[in-house]
Amino acid sequence: MPEPTIAQKSPYAAEVEAGKSYYWCSCGLSAGQPFCDGSHKGTRFSPVKFDAAESKTVYFCGCKHSANPVLCDGSHKKL
Numbered sequence: 001m002p003e004p005t006i007a008q009k010s011p012y013a014a015e016v017e018a019g020k021s022y023y024w025c026s027c028g029l030s031a032g033q034p035f036c037d038g039s040h041k042g043t044r045f046s047p048v049k050f051d052a053a054e055s056k057t058v059y060f061c062g063c064k065h066s067a068n069p070v071l072c073d074g075s076h077k078k079l
Contacts, residue, residue, distance in 0.1 A: 004028040004045060004064035009079055011059035011072035016052035023047035024060055024070045034060035 005028030012034040016022060023036040027045035030037040036047035050070045052058075061069065063076035 002044065006063045006065070006076075006079065007033045008062040009076040010062055011076075012062050013057055013059055016050075016056065016058050018052055018055045020052050022050045022052065024050055026064060026069065028064045034062060 004026060007025070007028045007030075014022075014034065024034055024047060025032075025036045025040070026048050027040040027043055029039035029043075031039065040046060048069050050058075050060075059072045061072045061075070063079055065075040065079060066073045067075065
């Protein structure tokens with residue numbers, strides 16, 4: 001199974017708005033990191049939907065290896 005491209009070895013801080021949905025790039029190829037821009041087409045990867053429950057800063061995974069897809073869990077420190 002192919003591995004995702006590591007977009008960066010740190011999280012992406014992003015302001016999210018309550019009630020909105022965001023699509024996290026799981027392949028690492030999007031030019032609009034950490035969000036999907038459709039670059040995954042033709043791969044086994046698909047974007048992962050994130051529904052913001054509240055307006056706040058969240059830290060999206062940049063290395064694409066988090067055990068908790070979408071949000072950073074520190075996995076980048078082991079790469």
